[in-house]
Amino acid sequence: MDIRLLRPSDIPQIQQTNITNLPENYFCKYYMYHALSWPQLSYVAVDVSRPKKSPYDAPKVVGYVLAKMEEDPQDGVQHGHITSLSVMRTHRRLGLAEKLMRQSQRAMYETYSAQYVSLHVRVSNVAARSLYEVTLGFKNNGTEAGYYADGEDAFSMRKDLDYLREEALEEESEEEGEGSVGRDEGGEVGSAGRAGEGAERLRKVRVGRQLGVGDLVERSG
Amino acid sequence: MAQNPQQLPSKEASLFRHVVQNYETKQYKKGLKAAEQILRKHPNHGDTQAMKALILMSQGKADEAFDLCKLALKNAMKSHICWHVYGLLYRQQKNYEEAIKAYRFALRLEPDNVQIQRDLALLQMQMRDYTGYVQSRRQMLQQRPGFRQNWTALAIGLHLSGDLAGAEDVLHRYEETLRQTPPKSDIEHAEAVLYKNTIMAEMGDHERALEHLDSVRKSALDRTAVMEMRAEYLLQLDRTDEAEKAYTKLLKRNAERRDYYEGLEKARGLDRSKKEDQEKLGQLYHSCAQQSERIDAARRIPLDFKHGDEFRQHADKYLRRMFQKGVPSTFANVKQLYSDQEKKETICALVQGYLGEEPQTNGDVDQVSSGTTNGSIKPPMPDAATTWKLGVNYFLAQHYDYHLSRDLAKAQQYIDAAIAVNPSPSDYTYHMTRARIIKHMGDVVKASEAMNNAREMDLKDRYINTKCAKYQLRNDQNADAINTMGMFTRKEAVGGPLGDLLDMQCVWFITEDGESYYRQGKLALAMKRFQALYDIFEVWQEDQFDFHSFSLRKGMVRAYVDMLRWEDRLQEHPFFTRAALSAIRIYCLLHDRPDIGKSGGHLNGNDSESAADKKKAAKKAKREAEKAEQERKAQAAKKSQPQKAEDGEQKKEDQDPEGQEAFKIAAEKPLDEAMKYLHPLLELSPRNVDAQVAGFEIYLRRRKYLPALKCHLATLALQPEHPKVFEQSSRLRLALEQLAEPLPQKAQQVVEETFLSRVAGSKSIEAAVEEYFQQHKTSLAHVQAVVRVRQALRPSDADQKAKSVQDLSDALKADGTSLKDALDGLTLLQEMQISVEAREKYVSVAREQWPVATVFQRR
Numbered sequence A: 001m002d003i004r005l006l007r008p009s010d011i012p013q014i015q016q017t018n019i020t021n022l023p024e025n026y027f028c029k030y031y032m033y034h035a036l037s038w039p040q041l042s043y044v045a046v047d048v049s050r051p052k053k054s055p056y057d058a059p060k061v062v063g064y065v066l067a068k069m070e071e072d073p074q075d076g077v078q079h080g081h082i083t084s085l086s087v088m089r090t091h092r093r094l095g096l097a098e099k100l101m102r103q104s105q106r107a108m109y110e111t112y113s114a115q116y117v118s119l120h121v122r123v124s125n126v127a128a129r130s131l132y133e134v135t136l137g138f139k140n141n142g143t144e145a146g147y148y149a150d151g152e153d154a155f156s157m158r159k160d161l162d163y164l165r166e167e168a169l170e171e172e173s174e175e176e177g178e179g180s181v182g183r184d185e186g187g188e189v190g191s192a193g194r195a196g197e198g199a200e201r202l203r204k205v206r207v208g209r210q211l212g213v214g215d216l217v218e219r220s221g
Numbered sequence B: 001m002a003q004n005p006q007q008l009p010s011k012e013a014s015l016f017r018h019v020v021q022n023y024e025t026k027q028y029k030k031g032l033k034a035a036e037q038i039l040r041k042h043p044n045h046g047d048t049q050a051m052k053a054l055i056l057m058s059q060g061k062a063d064e065a066f067d068l069c070k071l072a073l074k075n076a077m078k079s080h081i082c083w084h085v086y087g088l089l090y091r092q093q094k095n096y097e098e099a100i101k102a103y104r105f106a107l108r109l110e111p112d113n114v115q116i117q118r119d120l121a122l123l124q125m126q127m128r129d130y131t132g133y134v135q136s137r138r139q140m141l142q143q144r145p146g147f148r149q150n151w152t153a154l155a156i157g158l159h160l161s162g163d164l165a166g167a168e169d170v171l172h173r174y175e176e177t178l179r180q181t182p183p184k185s186d187i188e189h190a191e192a193v194l195y196k197n198t199i200m201a202e203m204g205d206h207e208r209a210l211e212h213l214d215s216v217r218k219s220a221l222d223r224t225a226v227m228e229m230r231a232e233y234l235l236q237l238d239r240t241d242e243a244e245k246a247y248t249k250l251l252k253r254n255a256e257r258r259d260y261y262e263g264l265e266k267a268r269g270l271d272r273s274k275k276e277d278q279e280k281l282g283q284l285y286h287s288c289a290q291q292s293e294r295i296d297a298a299r300r301i302p303l304d305f306k307h308g309d310e311f312r313q314h315a316d317k318y319l320r321r322m323f324q325k326g327v328p329s330t331f332a333n334v335k336q337l338y339s340d341q342e343k344k345e346t347i348c349a350l351v352q353g354y355l356g357e358e359p360q361t362n363g364d365v366d367q368v369s370s371g372t373t374n375g376s377i378k379p380p381m382p383d384a385a386t387t388w389k390l391g392v393n394y395f396l397a398q399h400y401d402y403h404l405s406r407d408l409a410k411a412q413q414y415i416d417a418a419i420a421v422n423p424s425p426s427d428y429t430y431h432m433t434r435a436r437i438i439k440h441m442g443d444v445v446k447a448s449e450a451m452n453n454a455r456e457m458d459l460k461d462r463y464i465n466t467k468c469a470k471y472q473l474r475n476d477q478n479a480d481a482i483n484t485m486g487m488f489t490r491k492e493a494v495g496g497p498l499g500d501l502l503d504m505q506c507v508w509f510i511t512e513d514g515e516s517y518y519r520q521g522k523l524a525l526a527m528k529r530f531q532a533l534y535d536i537f538e539v540w541q542e543d544q545f546d547f548h549s550f551s552l553r554k555g556m557v558r559a560y561v562d563m564l565r566w567e568d569r570l571q572e573h574p575f576f577t578r579a580a581l582s583a584i585r586i587y588c589l590l591h592d593r594p595d596i597g598k599s600g601g602h603l604n605g606n607d608s609e610s611a612a613d614k615k616k617a618a619k620k621a622k623r624e625a626e627k628a629e630q631e632r633k634a635q636a637a638k639k640s641q642p643q644k645a646e647d648g649e650q651k652k653e654d655q656d657p658e659g660q661e662a663f664k665i666a667a668e669k670p671l672d673e674a675m676k677y678l679h680p681l682l683e684l685s686p687r688n689v690d691a692q693v694a695g696f697e698i699y700l701r702r703r704k705y706l707p708a709l710k711c712h713l714a715t716l717a718l719q720p721e722h723p724k725v726f727e728q729s730s731r732l733r734l735a736l737e738q739l740a741e742p743l744p745q746k747a748q749q750v751v752e753e754t755f756l757s758r759v760a761g762s763k764s765i766e767a768a769v770e771e772y773f774q775q776h777k778t779s780l781a782h783v784q785a786v787v788r789v790r791q792a793l794r795p796s797d798a799d800q801k802a803k804s805v806q807d808l809s810d811a812l813k814a815d816g817t818s819l820k821d822a823l824d825g826l827t828l829l830q831e832m833q834i835s836v837e838a839r840e841k842y843v844s845v846a847r848e849q850w851p852v853a854t855v856f857q858r859r
């Protein structure tokens, strides 16, 4: 298995993985919107050990994380959001989801100075909740009643990305001969903007294919 | 939009501005109202008519829009607005050439109009007219050099047209116009700088690229990319010590990236194929693996290069670790090694050995974490002995199911053993594999049932739901499959579950559904699905359009360029190829058997039924068709109120759900229709042997002998032993011998030189085919080729047919014959329209080989 950045050419396979695993699906353009707006944030797990069938085999995507930055954060704090995550049943419990998430989180922090990352998860989704809460250290931030199309509630979760600051400093201090320069964090630090967080409800992604890219934005409200 | 010659009084002029505004904000109703208000007083005002046309177009009224716009142009030939709108209408219809022409007209009237220039440039990019794009972009830059977008856009145009130095220069000049360095948080700038760096590298100047990269490293925001580029440049420049450090650092961030390991090996100068490097490689990966318990790659990769005893030891450790932890994907992770006979056997022996073992409970495996932090979330782990037993039996089941080590009886035994110890009533993994094994035995009925059982173990899981639908399709339960899928599709989707799957571009379902209809001889429906797939690729192609402007605004240039390059080769995707090949097969069939086209695309699997049966069947089909038609009309009447999509466009009901209308049209000129599938295949997937084979079939039928020859030669070059090579060369020879009039002299010369003089030899086709048969009689695929040539020579020779049936049946018995070849053989016999008895002769032999295979059961 190879964990690497999502490339546009992976999209058909990612779309297939998504619609195989999850009921929340998107058309190609919505994946493109992610890949071309925040190209650093989404990752795929590729099965590199499949024997080739033709010279044009598409890399077999067995897992992906589709991520974005919140465009107009209500709380005014830069943060990332996980749009979708899934791993094929045949490749679960290999640690892929965890690794995909970690790559994405770091990129959110490094490229966009994200302070935290948020996501929604079905309250009944034991595997995913265990991944988020136990393995990755997300905190449950409350329930959103009837968030999913079938009426199920969602937990709204988030995780602070502070820990990455230390990691970054460590990495930099390791670079011999180069004075380490702290990152320019901008104004807000830590939990400054967290109080203002209101219950966000994402409008469901619209389905018309003729929509412009601008229409693809998930809006709060 | 600027001034126009047909001046309006100030009240109407302001109304006109509203119309434009309304259009831009998609308030179509308001816009129409205002336009009509103007037109009441000034009925011949071209610009207003044009704007109205534009709004009509947005509402989906294309014909009306075009009529009105033409009228507008008559009234205002010299209005750039009218021409601009005319272009926009064409662009909506995806007639890009006409759109570009109209824009050019508009620009001639209004050379500095930014909006028109922009729209023109967008289309030029969409059409990959780089020369035109660069020209447009140069003008736009001259007019507004203050915008970074204008510089980047020009650079992209130059870059893609191959002028790398020019592109770099433009980016550089922009940087020079900046009075101060943009703040660190300026992601657009940071991205442009990295873009420039990739161009330097693309020019092959790694020295300069590295220097530049080091100078911008601190301010770059895409840290991963910078580190990767740097490592790569260092390696290119042979600065191996530094490269090694760079890759080590990268691995610390992502220990599952295969490229990094490759880079590290190269930096160390290690070569997997060299014996003397083995030890160092082993050490390298050992130390990588020590970094963390959770790394897989560093533990797995050594299995690729180790051999013999070393391999056995390492595999033993690797597999034990996986089985102790209980990783169900272990087999998926090692099956690639099976192409090496020795490794395959070693692995099998090792795992067989584990069957008798009880695992040690300690070990360095993190079994302990269960329930520690949040007991309510983590379900309890099964005990160590169960985990072990389950994993080992499951592995062996997959091992014996895999085509390189297949023994389906054993596979079944092991999967039953795994199921017996599976403690979870909802973990369907093992039941799923059970269904798969049954499928490989050819019993698609039972396989579908078994997969449905697996599905019922976990109704909330879409993965198993998907699998179940797929198996239902394999068993031609199309209605069941769509119902199964419907458990997870959006309830509000127009057109039900199928409508949602089409909307969500669910490629696999559409393809499998089409293939299923094809198997059943329902060609119209099959074709409809393949057309749907073709359309999805069209949509994907069109999807890029908005990004030509969006990405310039966002500034994520590298991703944009990457996307363009992908779009250029979009139809190279195996998803496309698979559907295209199936579609082409149908078109060939329609050409060979025009009667099918006339019968509405129903091909009955069994052609040898009696005339009376045929009549009866035809009557029944007619009755069914009438009934369906009535139902459709009733449905349509019920839904005369079409559902409104959220964005105001109306989603139309499918007027031809059975694909009959489209099929009739296609059946008239099947070979012309086939070209739209064939062109992308030959252009983008020329090294795919199936594409070349399909090309030959189409071109030969079209009597295009040179292109047919080209495909044939390509097949020959790709796979000289491919059974189609002989078949096609014989059929081509035959076709050339039977020409009504000789080829043009030049063509004849090419044929002589590249084909006849080489392949044909002195033997007659008849003699050659029997000789070929003698050499290949134990390969069913090759015997099929022989039979096809014989059929081409003497299509209605009964004795020859009988011999062919015999030869095919004999070849069936040979070792290593696959179920797929056996099925293809049956299809061939059906195409030959043989008798029921002859068919049964073949099938009874097949039944001995695949006793439970559904297709070979008595009907």
Ligand SMILES: CC(C)(COP(=O)(O)OP(=O)(O)OC[C@H]1O[C@@H](n2cnc3c(N)ncnc32)[C@H](O)[C@@H]1OP(=O)(O)O)[C@@H](O)C(=O)NCCC(=O)NCCS
Residues within 6 Å of the ligand: A021, A022, A063, A085, A086, A087, A088, A091, A092, A093, A094, A095, A096, A097, A098, A099, A120, A121, A122, A125, A126, A127, A128, A130, A131, A132, A134, A135, B366, B369, B377, B378, B379
């Ligand atoms: C949730 C999902 C993405 C996890 O993928 P994965 O690659 O198997 O997860 P990982 O191997 O990285 O698991 C990491 C940790 O998560 C937890 N976890 C994962 N699957 C679990 C399961 N079925 N039960 C309990 N815990 C689980 C474990 O703590 C695990 O660590 P461990 O293996 O060392 O015990 C995957 O199950 C999936 O795709 N499910 C369907 C789609 C979905 O629900 N997506 C999430 C929507 S919000």
